[in-house]
Amino acid sequence: MITQTEENYLKAIYKIAEKEKKSVGTNAISAQMKTTAASVTDMIKRLSEKGLVNYQKYKGVNLTPVGNKHATNLIRKHRLWEVFLVDKLNFRWEQVHEIAEQMEHIDSDNLITRLDAFLGHPRFDPHGDPIPNAEGKFTLRVQNLLSDISPNRKVNVLGVKEHDSPFLEYLNSLKIALGTTLEILEIVPFDKSMKIRINDSQETIISNKVAQTLLVR
Amino acid sequence: MITQTEENYLKAIYKIAEKEKKSVGTNAISAQMKTTAASVTDMIKRLSEKGLVNYQKYKGVNLTPVGNKHATNLIRKHRLWEVFLVDKLNFRWEQVHEIAEQMEHIDSDNLITRLDAFLGHPRFDPHGDPIPNAEGKFTLRVQNLLSDISPNRKVNVLGVKEHDSPFLEYLNSLKIALGTTLEILEIVPFDKSMKIRINDSQETIISNKVAQTLLVR
DNA sequence: TTTCTTTTTTAGGTTAATCTAAAAATTTAT
């Protein structure tokens, strides 16, 4: 039996390990989970007892194969529920993350198998994130950060790296969504801000920080 | 903030109060919740602190209006999710209760409003139980126990009073579902068992205990 | 290679939710 709290820790560890390939430190986890380092040490011991992480004092943790499987399954459930909320219940992309945070803990393999079929086996969620299959394998895709694209090129928005509601609402206000076409008109050398044309109509300037959160091709 | 455990207690108290109109005793709750009487006393104090139940030592509890609203809302969520599982994900009626026990705790009014619309504002769940509206009002309906119907009458199955999976599977094996027509052919005086014809075809004998769990009109 | 800084762990404590065993109150039976 894995508790909801333990599941949240596993997901946090997975997400940190995703970017920093080395072993995951106590402080990084406490930041992600918004708890104290002391609480993390407690929990790490419990996860280690249960065989979900490998742990050596002062050396940080790594997910075991079992822990990794569990973490990817949580991500699978989270993203499938997000698709459900957007495709079937007409939520907008900035509204679904919080609800999916709760739904991902529902425990029923049968439910997820059926949900996946009901949704037509989606491969990406409403933020463009890949949905791992039942074995935990992710679909790979050619994608770049908008910030790495050179001027005078036209690209399509595939995803966003930030699920934060205010950020997504800002994109809404710019009429940027998944599938939107962006043409890079100009890059200001000083701060790397970009002048872009959105869907062949309005022109705007976006900061480099924003360009770094947009995945395109 | 109401915890999942507190929610489960509220629902238990509601269900007990539904049949026995007087105040709900500690033992009745401990039986329903499968805990000890001592644990119930602890929890009752907490619920009372939070204004969800009225409590006097040794006198049992009653839901306050706030507690009652919360309980009916849980039942609303539980039953709506059951409809979703059966109508949209093609689960059978004996498979959904356990999953709905988990889903009923998802906290989002917006979600439930949209789910209700997505399902076409259903008024009854897959077991024939009424779904309270957002204000907690139940649809009333003319219905009787099959055990109270006299011979030579034809009735329709409206609901079942037992959600237990083995019992529902037994009904499946008899080809009895919601909407099924039953004709009472004969009642054995000794044990009140009934000879019935199901959907104008097979004849069977069912015990009085079974006849007492079937709601018909 | 000391010394300073940061990270991590330990020590000790809290709250929610549970338990068993024993005491107290209430209800039922004689």
Add this chain to the structure above:
DNA sequence: ATAAATTTTTAGATTAACCTAAAAAAGAAA
């Protein structure tokens, strides 16, 4: 009305998940 049976509460523990403050280890800088 007293005794017996039942119900309910209290007392005292346990476990998960958290916290603060202090100690210890590891890493970086002087």
